[in-house]
Amino acid sequence: MTKKINQTVLIVLLFAFGACQNTKQVKESKLHVIASSELQWTGVAVSQEGRVFVNYPKWSDKVPVSVAEIIDGKAIAYPNTNWNDSDKPDSFTAIQSVVVDKKDRLWILDTKNPQFKGVLESGPILYQFNLKTNQKEKAYAFPKGVFTANSYFNDVRIDTSKEIAYMTDSGNGAIIVLDLKSGKSRRLLDNHSSTENEVDSLICDGHKWKNSVHSDGIALSPDRKDLYYSALSGHSLYKISTATLVNEQLSDEQIAIEVKKVMTIPATDGMLFDKKGNLWLGGLEDNSINKIDANGKLVQVVQDDLVRWPDSFAEDKDGNIYFTTSQIYLPENLRQSYDIIRFKPE
Template sequence: MSWKYLITASFLLSMLACKPAKQNQDKQIEVIASSDKQWTGVAVSQNGRLFVNFPKWSDDVPVSVAEIIDGKTVAFPSPEWNNPEKNESFKAVQSVVVDEQNKLWVLDTRNPLFQGVLEGGPKLYVFNLENNEMEKMYSFPEGVYQPNSYFNDVRIDTENQFAYMTDSGNGALIVLDLQLGESKRVLDLHFSTESEVDHLVCDGVKWENSVHSDGIALSPDKQFLYYIALTGHSLYRISTKVLRDLNLSDEQIAAQVEMVKKVPATDGMMFDKDGNLWLGGLEDNSINVLQSNGEIKKQVKDEIIRWADSFAMDQTGNVYFTTSQIHLPENQRKQYQVIQLKK
């Protein structure tokens, strides 16, 4: 891999300057930030700091993780961390998450351009937002990750000290004991982690692809992990108590998988504090909510919602999501946006 981009603060400001926020006709929708570069993940800290990440899906990616400050996109935690030529740096980040302890977690697939996982495997970093310094880094052994793995999304259980990830390259869930640093691969090639279809029709555009387990969400009581394939409509869940038991066999774990409901095709997912599960609506430019009573509500539908990718929520209940426009040819894409849905 030939890396060409040495990140500087001035370069970031010129290349990734966010456009002024604008209000959509629907007063519920507000564009918080825009970029010429494609982003996927979004995270909001407890004091309102806004983070995004840019996946390494092309050679034209000047930064991996950034914080939006005063309408500008600034490399986080530093330009050096975003210089892939350095040993300790991001290589191909797919998601960012802030946990209940206000720490930022960064999941690095280390699979740039989908050309295979780099030596050393995927990494999961945790940053202390008090000083913006890396607090810990987790690695995964071969077997837990596979040559074409793409660790996609992550959820952190601070109460039980576990992390859960999806592998959308080869369908599976990854379970990590944060105290021991031990991890395991579960539901590998299980029907619940496998893609269901070979395409989606999103806003009239046929997107031909087949992507396995992608979005995940941890229930507010930490008892269940929900997950779904990107190209599919079947939402599944499994007890986290089962996942945390490192002694159970694959067969014992698979026996505990529950089919929840058929839902709109979604990328990311997120629970709010009331037990409602927020979902995208990739096929009709919408945001949906699987309510705690089991009913699905179409929260908002608008042409501005061009592939809702990842979700985050601030302390007042406002919902944020990125638009990554994955289904559109590049010459048909508009600005990538972070959109806020007001509570």
């Protein structure tokens, strides 16, 4: 018993030490670093009350906590240490993203694929947490066939009007559609050209990052009529109507012909539609943040050395945009602290 308590305390201390407050404004920059960590994070989510959540992917053995809330600049295990103890049966395993939807529900996507060694027998799980009680409300599992042996469920968006979740599979390109009412899920656009990687490497800030990652970033249009997505290893932005994706009467071929290429974009990891209809994108190759405005024009908004692989995006109720820097392209010996950065779009 004493040994177990000591282990829990050690985890908390290690994790609290790994993140520290940093609210400084960078000189002559619109970027505010609100938190930093020695541990690599990917996803970021912001609630309607301004609570900030992050997740740490299980890409190595150095992941003492999977999901955390940033409180006073420090990362505190969320919802508690038990959920972040992978030795427990009902706990997080390999979290890739966190998202807060328009109903202020927190969604946590567990790939169940630690260190890319293959999906565990249980398969991926999408958790729904109640932010008022900090309790799990639901856990959605997926049958084999919807996930494959090397699946890596990456990002998720929630249509709160129809109660549908859309996810990308970046391990084996596809779009996953989950009916949150029935729990039924389907795998669509499996190995379609739009969900597969286009290149096998990117040159990011002078560093060659050699990898082939399929469908990754995903965004739901403000009117919920279209789903936008792209492969991480690529430069093409695609969209497809959500009416097509939820129509179970359509064949794979009928769904595929409804995919439309929107435009060529900078290589991006995550993406997000804001309240004004702008689609925010990263710029992995040149340390930038970009947007496609409501008129369809691609604009570079920020280019800054702080933007070291912008990974995921979130928006708060005041319209501030948040993103994480995961520095994936850099060798570990060249990485600096991982940041959560906030800025106010003009």
